[in-house]
Amino acid sequence: MPKEQGRKMIAQNKKARHDYHIEDTYEAGLVLMGTEVKSLRQGRASLVDGFVDIDGHEAWLHGVHIPEYSNGTWTNHSARRKRKLLLHREEIDKIERRVSEKGLTVVPLSLYFNDGRAKVEIALAKGKKSWDKRNAIAERTAQREIQVEVGRRMKGMRD
Structure with missing residues (x-):
């Protein structure tokens, strides 16, 4: 089977651009279960209530809704579980520092596949x-x- 090429958009958080001043954006990978990937490939996800939390020098994505895979069995995932973000240590430290000193928040802007890998675009944002x-x-x-x-x-x- 040929490898996927390019960028395939799954979900966007248009409300985030309306509610926040976007200051800086980052691309992060996601740690997902198999049924989550299959559900995303069907193009089903919602970023509306999502936010990012830095806990113990790790970035976690909370509140993103990826519905259960329709053909999944007992191995199916829970729809709103927290998911680990894959970022470089320097990026996590920079985000953590800016959030703590300037009162910014981190919100997801979009969820997509880039060359077959699930990615999320997150942004440092200040509320409008x-x-x-x-x-x-x-x-x-x-x-x-x-x-x-x-x-x-x-x-x-x-x-």
């Missing part, structure tokens, strides 16, 4: 205030209206 969210929405709306108007003018349409 409600007025920040409103400003971001207003800016997006204004940019969209500008693009629509530019497109209309390029096509020769008037108001």
Whole structure:
């Protein structure tokens, strides 16, 4: 069987980009059971409630929902168990230091297969205030209206 090539997206946490200012991102591997990999290959996962915790110089992914594999037997995994992240020691130390001193949090942004291996993109993030969210929405709306108007003018349409 040929080896998988490229990047296959499984799940994204779009709400994280809305709720947080993303400061730095990292790619981490995941320690998974066989039934978890099979469930992910079916494209089923949710990152909505996920977060990363550093415990004893190890990074753990909590709250990510990978549903049980439908054809699994008694060896099936539990859907919301904590999963170990595979990061270099320097990366873990840097994340731990920044979380403790600046009050940042670590959230998962996306879950994907990269050349056949399950990876998760995590980010150091700072929570947005409600007025920040409103400003971001207003800016997006204004940019969209500008693009629509530019497109209309390029096509020769008037108001």
